[in-house]
Amino acid sequence: MEKSIKVHVKDALQKLYNVDPDDLNIEIEKTREGFEGDFTLVVFPFLKYSKKAPEQTAKEIGAYLRSKMPEIASYNVIKGFLNLVMTQEYWIDKLNYLISTDFSFFKNTGKNIMIEFSSPNTNKPLHLGHIRNNLLGDSISRLIAETGNNVIKVNLINDRGIHICKSMLAWQKWKKDLNPENTGKKGDKLVGDFYVLFEKENKKQIQELIDQGLTKEEAENTPLMQETREMLRKWESNDPEIMKIWKMMNSWVYAGFEKTYSNLGITFDKIYYESQTYLLGKEIVEKGLEKGIFYREADNSVWIDLTNEGLDKKLLLRSDGTTVYMTQDLGTAVQRFQEFNPYLIIYVVGNEQEYHFKVLKKILEKLYPEYAERIFHLSYGMVELPEGKMKSREGKVVDADDLIEEMIQTATEIANENGKVNNLPEEEKSRILKIIALGALKYYILKVDPKKQIVFNPAESIDFAGNTGPFIQYTHARIYSILRKADEMKIKFKGKINSETEIVTKEINLISLLSEYESVVAKAAKNFDPGSIANYVYNLAKEFNQYYHDYTILKEQDPKVLQLRLMLCKQIAATIGKSMNLLGIEVPEIM
RNA sequence: GGUCCAGUAGCUCAGUUGGAUAGAGCAACUGCCUUCUAAGCAGUAGGUCUCAGGUUCGAUUCCUGACUGGACUACCA
Numbered sequence: 001m002e003k004s005i006k007v008h009v010k011d012a013l014q015k016l017y018n019v020d021p022d023d024l025n026i027e028i029e030k031t032r033e034g035f036e037g038d039f040t041l042v043v044f045p046f047l048k049y050s051k052k053a054p055e056q057t058a059k060e061i062g063a064y065l066r067s068k069m070p071e072i073a074s075y076n077v078i079k080g081f082l083n084l085v086m087t088q089e090y091w092i093d094k095l096n097y098l099i100s101t102d103f104s105f106f107k108n109t110g111k112n113i114m115i116e117f118s119s120p121n122t123n124k125p126l127h128l129g130h131i132r133n134n135l136l137g138d139s140i141s142r143l144i145a146e147t148g149n150n151v152i153k154v155n156l157i158n159d160r161g162i163h164i165c166k167s168m169l170a171w172q173k174w175k176k177d178l179n180p181e182n183t184g185k186k187g188d189k190l191v192g193d194f195y196v197l198f199e200k201e202n203k204k205q206i207q208e209l210i211d212q213g214l215t216k217e218e219a220e221n222t223p224l225m226q227e228t229r230e231m232l233r234k235w236e237s238n239d240p241e242i243m244k245i246w247k248m249m250n251s252w253v254y255a256g257f258e259k260t261y262s263n264l265g266i267t268f269d270k271i272y273y274e275s276q277t278y279l280l281g282k283e284i285v286e287k288g289l290e291k292g293i294f295y296r297e298a299d300n301s302v303w304i305d306l307t308n309e310g311l312d313k314k315l316l317l318r319s320d321g322t323t324v325y326m327t328q329d330l331g332t333a334v335q336r337f338q339e340f341n342p343y344l345i346i347y348v349v350g351n352e353q354e355y356h357f358k359v360l361k362k363i364l365e366k367l368y369p370e371y372a373e374r375i376f377h378l379s380y381g382m383v384e385l386p387e388g389k390m391k392s393r394e395g396k397v398v399d400a401d402d403l404i405e406e407m408i409q410t411a412t413e414i415a416n417e418n419g420k421v422n423n424l425p426e427e428e429k430s431r432i433l434k435i436i437a438l439g440a441l442k443y444y445i446l447k448v449d450p451k452k453q454i455v456f457n458p459a460e461s462i463d464f465a466g467n468t469g470p471f472i473q474y475t476h477a478r479i480y481s482i483l484r485k486a487d488e489m490k491i492k493f494k495g496k497i498n499s500e501t502e503i504v505t506k507e508i509n510l511i512s513l514l515s516e517y518e519s520v521v522a523k524a525a526k527n528f529d530p531g532s533i534a535n536y537v538y539n540l541a542k543e544f545n546q547y548y549h550d551y552t553i554l555k556e557q558d559p560k561v562l563q564l565r566l567m568l569c570k571q572i573a574a575t576i577g578k579s580m581n582l583l584g585i586e587v588p589e590i591m
Numbered sequence: 592g593g594u595c596c597a598g599u600a601g602c603u604c605a606g607u608u609g610g611a612u613a614g615a616g617c618a619a620c621u622g623c624c625u626u627c628u629a630a631g632c633a634g635u636a637g638g639u640c641u642c643a644g645g646u647u648c649g650a651u652u653c654c655u656g657a658c659u660g661g662a663c664u665a666c667c668a
Contacts (some may be wrong), residue, residue: 025608032611042610044648054648080648081611121668158668274668301666310594311664318666325668354595355663381596382662411630420628436630448604451596453661460602465630466616467604474630482627527607535605538615549623549632591630 002028005039005065005084012064017049030512036076037083038512044080054080086508089499092564095511096496099571103578105518106148112340113144114152117348118266121158122253123167123195125188126260127390127397128456129350129383134266135445136380137348138584139530146582147525152340155268156332159250160275165231167191168245169224170198180252186259186401187252192392198224199393260400265438265584272332278323280331284367285317293366306362314359329360330367337371344374346528351379351451378528381453398458407437407462414464420477420590435586436470442585443469447534467538472576473587475541479573480589482553486566489554493566501560506547510568513540514575521582530583537579544572 006026013019031037043050043058050057055077062075062082071090076083117137120130137153145151171178171194180187202224209219234242261267285302288294294304294316302317316327323331336345347357357377364372383398384390390397411433415421421429444462448454464470486493513536520536523529553569556562577587 027608029610033614034612040611044610047648079611161668163668299666315666320666322666324666328668351596351662353663353668356668358595358663379596379662384661414630418628418630444603449597452604453597455603460617463603463617463630468616468630470630471616474628478628478631485627523607531605535615538605542615545631546633548627552627554627591628 002039004069005041008065008068009041009061011068012061013046013049016060016064017046017051019046019049031083035078035081035083036085038086038508039084041082041084042080043082047080058082088501088503091503091508091511092497092499092501094515095564095568095571098511098514098517099567103517103574105521106146109148111149111343112152113149113344113346114154114336114340114342115141115144115346115348116154116156118155118261118268119158119349120155120257121163122188122250123164123191124392125186125192125397126257126400127392128400128403129390129397131264131400131403131441132380132383132445132454133348133350134261134264135442135584136378136450136530138264138266139446139533139582140346140348140378140528142582142584143521143525143528143530143533146521149343152270152342153268154270154272154336156272156274156277158274160235160278162228162232163195164246165228165235166198166202167194168242168249169228169231170194170201171249172245174201180255186256187249187254188256188260189401191249191253191256196393196395198228263401263404263438265586274328277332277335278328280335281323281327281329282317282331284330284334285327288316288363288367291367293363304359304363306359309362311355311359311362326356326359326363329356330363333360333364333371333375334368337368337374342374344376346376346378348378348380350382352382353377354379378450380450383454383456386455386457398456404437404441407441408433410461410464411437411440411470415591424590432588432591435588436464436473436591439469439473439580439585439587440464441469442583443472443534446530446583447538449531450529469580469585470591472537472541472580473585474591475544476573476576476580476587477589477591478548479544479569479576482569483566483573484589485554491554491562491566493563493570497564497567498560501564502558503564504551506543506550507564507568510540510543510547510572513543514571517575517579524582533579533582537576537583540572540579541576 005028009026009028010021010024013024014021027042029040029042031040041058041061043054043061046057046061047054050060052060058077058080062077062084065084066072066075071086072084073087074085076085115137118130118134120126141151141153171191174197175194178190180190183190202222205222205224206219209222210216231242235246285294288304289296289302294302296302297319299319300321301315301319303313303315305313307313314326315324317323333345336342349357354377357375357379361372361375364375382389385396385398415433415436421432424432440462445454447467462468516536520532524532551565553562553565556565580587
């Protein structure tokens with residue numbers, strides 16, 4: 001509709017003031033709360049054409065639009081704002097249209113879009129920081145898929161390197177009799193404990209060496225670290241004993257991760273392991289050397305000089321010929337472009353790696369310009385505790401599994417007080433409680449702008465009332481309760497709503513919100529911003545709750561109005577469900 | 592030092608190509624459950640949109656400069 005109004009405004013300006021329509025950029029806004037009208041045109045930008053006062057200009061345009069568009073019931077002018085009031089029929093037709101399209105707004109683009117997220121280390125259990133990453137990655141995948149693209153979700157697991165050897169060494173030295181079966185511990189937690197144990201013992205050794213008079217730097221080369229490095233060398237030369245330990249401990253960790261992912265409802269299309277990709281990129285380095293983009297130092301290490309681009313010199317190959325993170329990432333990127341020809345690769349990675357991705361892009365620009373513009377770093381803010389950063393090696397983290405468990409506890413307590421789920425079979429009850437708990441958690445994380453850092457205070461629990469996931473889920477359950485009762489009462493509500501049906505302002509507001517769904521989703525997908533979906537669905541739920549409070553639905557006597565109300569309810573529930581699904585949040589029918 | 596991000600109510604956050612009276616939730620206080628689910632609804636109170644300039648009919652929004660907080664600036668990943 002806004003489009004149609006825009007076209008007519010263009011005509012109006014052309015006819016009334018002889019404006020060349022090509023230099024016009026017309027914006028139609030929703031009329032602000034507190035003013036009469038549905039759509040608003042700000043006429044200030046057109047005064048230079050009309051050479052008349054704002055009021056006069058607005059009136060002339062208003063009169064023109066009114067004469068050309070039967071959907072406009074009336075208009076009013078306040079200062080430079082032209083407010084248009086649409087007819088009842090317009091809004092009812094709009095609702096009929098929305099019901100008939102069944103959310104099929106987006107055509108298939110045929111584009112492959114790859115999104116990399118999660119990317120955990122195998123020596124640390126998942127914590128709240130990973131949850132933010134996973135939820136952002138999952139929700140953005142859904143948004144991109146919804147808007148007609150083929151999404152390839154990938155996870156690159158960091159399963160090698162010196163830090164992994166630390167956990168392995170701790171197990172081998174001190175905990176060799178432990179495994180997930182005999183401890184009853186999740187495998188990722190167990191391995192995480194080994195890592196913490198290593199750091200603790202290593203710290204002790206450092207202190208001992210300092211006490212013996214070594215400098216801090218010298219002291220860091222502890223016997224334990226020497227053993228660890230020896231282990232890494234053995235790993236790299238495929239030592240059978242070390243490989244066996246490595247594979248065993250990895251399998252423990254993956255089983256643990258899988259449980260957390262499944263709890264969060266997260267899946268991947270492809271999992272990459274760094275142990276299989278870390279040698280990639282060497283050929284690219286050769287190519288860069290040939291082209292003179294990289295250079296070799298006297299000690300044989302390979303670098304790129306980006307000081308002219310406002311960055312620094314960056315290492316690409318160590319003096320011993322081994323690769324670094326950047327080399328690997330170059331290799332995996334090129335491999336992915338060659339394998340999937342993605343239109344875009346999105347990396348969901350924290351803002352602490354902005355520099356890395358800037359450099360990656362620069363290098364690609366020089367070597368593979370056609371790929372460089374197709375990578376995008378979706379940088380998000382860290383999740384911190386009130387006392388600062390979460391530190392896995394010190395055990396100062398908000399553990400993902402524990403947090404989910406706590407949320408389920410809270411949801412259970414609230415439901416026991418006032419929920420409707422208590423009479424349900426135990427299995428169904430716990431399924432719904434989990435949906436609510438995860439709804440609260442996911443919404444809490446996703447509603448804030450990804451760029452902003454989140455300070456999470458474990459002492460203050462995540463809310464279940466107000467602007468929260470459960471509030472929206474509750475609204476959905478309320479609507480379903482009405483629809484169930486309508487069914488019991490044998491009320492039929494199908495087909496088109498009669499355009500003559502009487503409609504109230506609240507209903508118009510709701511239809512107007514429903515009709516924004518398409519543009520909200522399109523924009524959210526374009527900006528990779530799940531938060532705007534969260535805001536939208538919250539406003540919709542809030543508006544519905546007011547309507548629910550002010551009007552009865554099932555007791556409505558006028559059959560036409562009853563049909564309108566039920567159809568509207570159904571469409572609202574569907575839109576809430578769709579929107580929440582884009583956030584990866586399920587909606588219950590009872591709660 | 593340099594680069595990037597953020598700064599809006601006591602707290603957590605919306606507010607996107609500059610538009611009318613800056614909005615929610617939480618916390619506080621007051622009402623509303625014999626009537627479709629009170630995880631709800633209505634109301635009271637709470638603001639120098641960090642500060643100072645600039646651009647213009649108009650700036651929370653754009654520009655410049657400060658201030659505050661965070662991230663990065665590794666032969667770790």
